[in-house]
Amino acid sequence: xxxxxxxxxxxxxxxxxxxxxxxxxxxxxxxxxxxxxxxxxxxxxxxxxxxxxxxxxxxxxxxxxxxxxxxxxxxxxxxxxxxxxxxxxxxxxxxxxxxxxxxxxxxxxxxxxxx
Amino acid sequence: xxxxxxxxxxxxxxxxxxxxxxxxxxxxxxxxxxxxxxxxxxxxxxxxxxxxxxxxxxxxxxxxxxxxxxxxxxxxxxxxxxxxxxxxxxxxxxxxxxxxxxxxxxxxxxxx
Numbered sequence: 293x294x295x296x297x298x299x300x301x302x303x304x305x306x307x308x309x310x311x312x313x314x315x316x317x318x319x320x321x322x323x324x325x326x327x328x329x330x331x332x333x334x335x336x337x338x339x340x341x342x343x344x345x346x347x348x349x350x351x352x353x354x355x356x357x358x359x360x361x362x363x364x365x366x367x368x369x370x371x372x373x374x375x376x377x378x379x380x381x382x383x384x385x386x387x388x389x390x391x392x393x394x395x396x397x398x399x400x401x402x403x404x405x406x407x
Numbered sequence: 408x409x410x411x412x413x414x415x416x417x418x419x420x421x422x423x424x425x426x427x428x429x430x431x432x433x434x435x436x437x438x439x440x441x442x443x444x445x446x447x448x449x450x451x452x453x454x455x456x457x458x459x460x461x462x463x464x465x466x467x468x469x470x471x472x473x474x475x476x477x478x479x480x481x482x483x484x485x486x487x488x489x490x491x492x493x494x495x496x497x498x499x500x501x502x503x504x505x506x507x508x509x510x511x512x513x514x515x516x517x518x519x
Contacts (some may be wrong), residue, residue, distance in 0.1 A: 335510030
């Protein structure tokens with residue numbers, strides 16, 4: 293059963309507008325959430341994260357919102373730029389039984405920013 | 408420069424021919440992990456290691472082996488590759504805490 297869901301495989305946005313990428317999770321034990329960005333032929337790179345004790349974290353053009361009651365988080369990119377075109381993975385972290393934190397990834401959303 | 412290095416980056420092989428994908432990190436991380444990325448399936452964890460000589464299965468371990476004899480290295484071994492192991496593989500390392508993982512650039516493997 294998929295614990296982290298990104299229900300939109302793709303998203304197209306006009307340059308300068310807002311991009312909103314959504315992510316839902318089912319495991320209430322997750323307490324840390326991350327977004328990764330992946331360009332073709334490269335490994336995923338960390339973009340932004342949020343702890344479960346917060347509901348918002350902002351870093352420049354990128355803001356992540358967390359709604360714990362709905363088990364939902366979203367990544368907002370404002371303004372969107374063509375260089376933001378990539379696959380975005382949502383990931384959730386919780387302590388595993390072995391004592392380490394395991395990351396569970398969603399399937400990704402491919403964002404295309406149209407000039 | 409902090410990095411995770413994987414080799415080879417690209418490999419075409421045939422069914423049954425053993426191969427090893429190496430992974431090395433220079434950040435003194437205790438935690439290392441292997442993922443595979445397939446279309447429509449995202450990143451799925453194959454194996455992970457919390458420290459030297461400590462490894463455990465992820466979500467899709469069948470057909471793979473790993474070892475962690477040194478802190479910096481975490482090779483992925485395919486003893487008898489099959490076509491369903493054709494995929495893009497990523498190695499990652501981290502502190503083992505809730506924070507970010509650092510990924511290698513990926514190894515694209517094709518098994519004929």
